[in-house]
Amino acid sequence: MLESYLTGLLVCGGIIVAIGAQNAYVLGQAIRRQHHWWSAGLCMASDIVLFTAGMFGISAALMALPEALEVLRWLGVVFLGWLALQALGRSLRGRQVLKAGEGSTPTLAGVVLATLGVTLLNPQVYLDTLLLIPAVGAQQENTTTFVAGASSASVLWFGFLAWGGSRMAPYLDRPLAWRCIDGVIGLMMAAIAVHLMVNGLA
Template structure:
């Protein structure tokens, strides 16, 4: 019974933190809509979350809390990346073009995966959520490994569902208006997250 309780605690706490509107989720949804290495990108997010969650629960939370310089570097690096990504999305939104998957130049898997890593690892909120918050809570559990399995399960279920649901929306890819709206929303979202990171 305690094992089930520990698993569910990890599952729900992690889900509450991961299933939030942010740069990482917006990027995976965008890749899924384009059917452009979306499952590979989702797998990178799952793997990163798993490493950070396990590392946080088993000791990295203390290291990050004692390294304000490291957090500041991650913070401003994330702000710069998010602003740059928002500018690219705005340019796509205001430039007339037909966004059909078959007519757009495909990005390499390497490019998509590197961008996924940047969106994930340059966002300080990822470390705060997975390493500090989940890590601190998980370290206090009676069975930390069971809690960790539950927390990682939430990431796996969320990103797999996000990739799968996004790919179901592929028929809308042929509509330029749809992509204008998506790019505009992504740009606003990126700027909003960047502002939140830059604010005291």
């Protein structure tokens, strides 16, 4: 059982640590201290639901509907492009109030919808959570503890992003720092959108 748990922890950890749309968004919200624990919690919950669904055979249904993934691919490109333009616009314009926790704060509903967007409109998420990770899990002695390990990796990682980003916020209250943060996040979102558009799900 311990081996299955550690395999799930390491496999999932290796996949989600790579910078992606979810990570960039959660980190940006954490640095700005804008409902970042809600954002991180939604990412954790989504991963756990998808890991579990994948282990119970949803992956087979997904493979039978490649058209659905193609639709999600282009929805993801549009949504990530929109987020990239917003971040780059903030980088160019600057902010009227730049200190962490101050200024114009998005509503909780807006953050929830954006988090669900970067999670559920990215087809790569489904390939990782419904296909790749369950494929490894199916080879384990105990699939339940494998899913528990994979879920633990998601909880630890997004918890670290939310906590670490908010801890950094007091040191990033200068206008130039915020412009750089928004610029980097915008470029990352744009790069992910272009990669998804050009390379598809390869």
